[in-house]
Amino acid sequence: xxxxxxxxxxxxxxxxxxxxxxxxxxxxxxxxxxxxxxxxxxxxxxxxxxxxxxxxxxxxxxxxxxxxxxxxxxxxxxxxxxxxxxxxxxxxxxxxxxxxxxxxxxxxxxxxxxxxxxxxxxxxxxxxxxxxxxxxxxxxxxxxxxxxxxxxxxxxxxxxxxxxxxxxxxxxxxxxxxxxxxxxxxxxxxxxxxxxxxxxxxxxxxxxxxxxxxxxxxxxxxxxxxxxxxxxxxxxxxxxxxxxxxxxxxxxxxxxxxxxxxxxxxxxxxxxxxxxxxxxxxxxxxxxxxxxxxxxxxxxxxxxxxxxxxxxxxxxxxxxxxxxxxxxxxxxxxxxxxxxxxxxxxxxxxxxxxxxxxxxxxxxxxxxxxxxxxxxxxxxxxxxxxxxxxxxxxxxxxxxxxxxxxxxxxxxxxxxxxxxxxxxxxxxxxxxxxxxxxxxxxxxxxxxxxxxxxxxxxxxxxxxxxxxxxxxxxxxxxxxxxxxxxxxxxxxxxxxxxxxxxxxxxxxxxxxxxxxxxxxxxxxxxxxxxxxxxxxxxxxxxxxxxxxxxxxxxxxxxxxxxxxxxxxxxxxxxxxxxxxxxxxxxxxxxxxxxxxxxxxxxxxxxxxxxxxxxxxxxxxxxxxxxxxxxxxxxxxxxxxxxxxxxxxxxxxxxxxxxxxxxxxxxxxxxxxxxxxxxx
Numbered sequence: 111x112x113x114x115x116x117x118x119x120x121x122x123x124x125x126x127x128x129x130x131x132x133x134x135x136x137x138x139x140x141x142x143x144x145x146x147x148x149x150x151x152x153x154x155x156x157x158x159x160x161x162x163x164x165x166x167x168x169x170x171x172x173x174x175x176x177x178x179x180x181x182x183x184x185x186x187x188x189x190x191x192x193x194x195x196x197x198x199x200x201x202x203x204x205x206x207x208x209x210x211x212x213x214x215x216x217x218x219x220x221x222x223x224x225x226x227x228x229x230x231x232x233x234x235x236x237x238x239x240x241x242x243x244x245x246x247x248x249x250x251x252x253x254x255x256x257x258x259x260x261x262x263x264x265x266x267x268x269x270x271x272x273x274x275x276x277x278x279x280x281x282x283x284x285x286x287x288x289x290x291x292x293x294x295x296x297x298x299x300x301x302x303x304x305x306x307x308x309x310x311x312x313x314x315x316x317x318x319x320x321x322x323x324x325x326x327x328x329x330x331x332x333x334x335x336x337x338x339x340x341x342x343x344x345x346x347x348x349x350x351x352x353x354x355x356x357x358x359x360x361x362x363x364x365x366x367x368x369x370x371x372x373x374x375x376x377x378x379x380x381x382x383x384x385x386x387x388x389x390x391x392x393x394x395x396x397x398x399x400x401x402x403x404x405x406x407x408x409x410x411x412x413x414x415x416x417x418x419x420x421x422x423x424x425x426x427x428x429x430x431x432x433x434x435x436x437x438x439x440x441x442x443x444x445x446x447x448x449x450x451x452x453x454x455x456x457x458x459x460x461x462x463x464x465x466x467x468x469x470x471x472x473x474x475x476x477x478x479x480x481x482x483x484x485x486x487x488x489x490x491x492x493x494x495x496x497x498x499x500x501x502x503x504x505x506x507x508x509x510x511x512x513x514x515x516x517x518x519x520x521x522x523x524x525x526x527x528x529x530x531x532x533x534x535x536x537x538x539x540x541x542x543x544x545x546x547x548x549x550x551x552x553x554x555x556x557x558x559x560x561x562x563x564x565x566x567x568x569x570x571x572x573x574x575x576x577x578x579x580x581x582x583x584x585x586x587x588x589x590x591x592x593x594x595x596x597x598x599x600x601x602x603x604x605x606x607x608x609x610x611x612x613x614x615x616x617x618x619x620x621x622x623x624x625x626x627x628x629x630x631x632x633x634x635x636x637x638x639x640x641x642x643x644x645x646x647x648x649x650x651x652x653x654x655x656x657x658x659x660x661x662x663x664x665x666x667x668x669x670x671x672x673x674x675x676x677x678x679x680x681x682x683x684x685x686x687x688x689x690x691x692x693x694x695x696x697x698x699x700x701x702x703x704x705x706x707x708x709x710x711x712x713x714x715x716x717x718x719x720x721x722x723x724x725x726x727x728x729x730x731x732x733x734x735x736x737x738x739x740x741x742x743x744x745x746x747x748x749x750x751x752x753x754x755x756x757x758x759x760x761x762x763x764x765x766x767x768x769x770x771x772x773x774x775x776x777x778x779x780x781x782x783x784x785x786x787x788x789x
Contacts, residue, residue: 136507141451142458149455153448154265155202155348155435156329158312160256160305161187162355163208164241166397167296169356175421179286183356183395184296188284190424191294191354195280198432203329204276205262205312206283209305210243210255210320211298216288224288226297229320241298242361243308243320250366251373254320255304258312259283259292262329265347300360302353302406306370306390309351313388314379332382346448348435349379349388352428353406356397364402371410387411391431393418441514452509460506460528461517465496475499475511482515492518503528521545551585568620578612580627582620589624591615599634599648606648608634643689653689658682661693670699671713678711706751715751722748727758732774741774 140148167184174181177189195204210232216224231244243255260283263276282292311317315328330347351374359367374388390410394403394417403415416427437446441456467478478499485494498517505511506528519526521536522545538544539558546558551567553575567573567585574583578593593612600606610632616624636648641656660680662670672678681696699711704719727744728734734741744758761774764781771778 137451137509141449141454146455150449150451151267152437153347155350155432156205156262156265157202157350157352157432157435158205158207158258158262158309159191159352159354160207160209160309161191161294162300162357162395163211163295163298164300164357164360165297166300166357169397171396171420173420177286177421182296183397184294186421186424187354187395188286188294189421190418190428192281192284193421193425194428194432195277195284197429199275199277201436202432203262203265204260204280205258205329206260206280207256207258207305207309208294209241209298209301210257211241211295212257213288213291213293213295213297216291216293218287218289220286220288220293221295224291224295226295228298231320231322236361240361242301243304250303250362251307251369253301253304253307253362253366254311254318255301255361256306256308257319258308258317258326261312261326264329264331266331300355300357301362302355302359303362303366303370306351306353306367306374306406310370310374310379310388313349313374313386314381328379328381330379330381330386332384346445347386348437348448349386350391350431350435351388351410352391352393352431354393354395354424355403356395358399358402364405367402368405368409371406375409375411392416393424393427393431395419395424443510443512443514445509453512453514456514457516457529458506458512458514459501459516460503461498461501461513461526462524462528463496463500463517463520463526464522465520466500466517467497469499472510553584571621578627578629579623580613580625581623582618585620587617587620588615589618589622590627598632600645600650603644603646605635605637606645608632641683641685641689641691643687653685656685658684661696663693663696663698666696666698670711671708672711674708674713675706675715676708676711676713678708704748704751704753716748719748719753722746722753726755727760729760732761733771733776734774738769738778739771739774739776 138150140150143149163184167182167187169183171181171183171186175186175189177192179185179189191206198204210229212227212229214225214227228239228241229244232242233239235245236242243253246252246254260276260279264273266272283294285293287293308317312326313328313330315330317326318324319326330349358364371390374390376387378385378387380386388410389412390406391412392403392407392410392415394400394415396419398415400415400417407413407415416430418424418427437448439446439451439453439455441453443452445452467481469475469478478497482493482495482497485497486492495518498513498515501511501513501517506513516529517527519531519533519536521533521538523532525532533545537546537558539546540554540556544554544556547556549556549564549566551563551573553562553573555562563573571585573585576582576584576590576592578590580589582589590612592615595609595611597607598610599608610629612629613627616627618624634648637646639645639647639654639656641653643652645652659682661683662680670676670678672680677697678699679695679697681693683691684694685691700709702709702717702719704716704722706715708715724746725743726746728741732741733739734743740759741761742757742759744755747754747756762772764772764779766779769778
């Protein structure tokens, strides 16, 4: 988590706002979140460390180094570099170079069997073999004095997958193990000019090792971030060379070395359409002339060299160089850490205060900020906020024009600083709370002094809110003014809802009444009650006293007769729950029977009753309607509402000698004596 600046320093940070990052472009969403894990990573600074590998690095150092690497300059240098590489792993990207010599035949134990040789190209171009490296053309500007052993791993976290870290390679050159001939050595001359020229070739992508075959690509690409140039160039990523030397230029001239540093910083390198200035840091390890080392550092944009006599002081110098290149956001409308985000971690405010510094150009805005910063003092640490520049809502989302200093609120019912709150921290009074104003006769403490209507009401009268009662309650010489209609009736059904309006306002003396004031009638519209589940008459009862007209069930024949002797009776339409009607107490027709009623409700009584005209009177087991049987079946007849069997002849005692079957048993004159009681 980055450390935010104190209030005083934060205000002063506005002084750097004259060079905006990306005017006219709002920030990506990832930049605006308050969650640091969502912010794009800051662009890591690049450091190419050129470690002195000249013979003079075998010079003894009076004290032992903390790594037990041997009490020589290059023992102390290796220990310091090991500690620095490990301390800043993941924070900065390092590359590593020695001077132009070759180390061979080493075993694991350093230097006991190692041999050293020069690159043949040095002899052919310089005519010497001292470890200066070759000339690639005419003049000192073509000198090639650095052997870049480990290239800088590009900080391409956007790539998939990103480049593999070079941490283990860096450590292998300073870990006191010479396996595979890999370890910082001490043999040859001190080609400062040639080393710096090769550093520039490396960054611009044209570096070739002194063998004329091995090449290294630039760690820069078109995907590197562009920014405000806070690191000294028009490209945002911080590029650096750390020249660790124990002596002066040994192959070319001091002026050549100074010019080489100037070429890196003043001219810079151009990659992907962006020009980067490469700063040159010089660490004078005991043996260099201070003035010469300072001149190279000054030409390289870093002011002066740093002096060290052992590994501890070397580590201090390295930490100072790397630490000063790790930039945090400062709330100055710039992308300080080259993350493609501006002022992430700072809240962005607008400023619509009625009193604010009006501006129309970047220069005028800077003047506003300068004046505000000048107003900050121990006595007034907040400064005069009226001097902060005005900022609209659209400017508050633009990196070039937003504010990271809260301009404060003015009690005016608006959100002046864009923090989502209105009038926070302002004194308000009343209900609802309101900003202070001149006291008026309104029953409120307008000026927030704890008193109500002091000296504001006429005649010493007391203010009351106006109500519809025909009186001037609010002492404005009008009775019943400003009274809004109120609901009346009931909400449902719609015809029962109305409004109750107050009669027109009338002028009166303050506090007086008008006898014709008050409310008008409710404007609702009650209707006759019907069976529909609704309170039509607005009396609060649903479907009450609904009429019950005569009815017949659905499907009933329309020809039925309901009068006279008809048994049919119409029902009554009754209203049930939810406005559901039903026909109750209806009596319908039935089959006509002989009862002196019109059972089938056709208007006739006992017409064609059921069973009339049918045969009747026959008893089971007897013979009817067959000679010589005297028995005759009858026919059902209806007379006067009574049903009877007409024409029926039944059995009698058998009569001797009449030739008739009187008892209808199918025999004639049988057992007549017995039957007549003579036997």
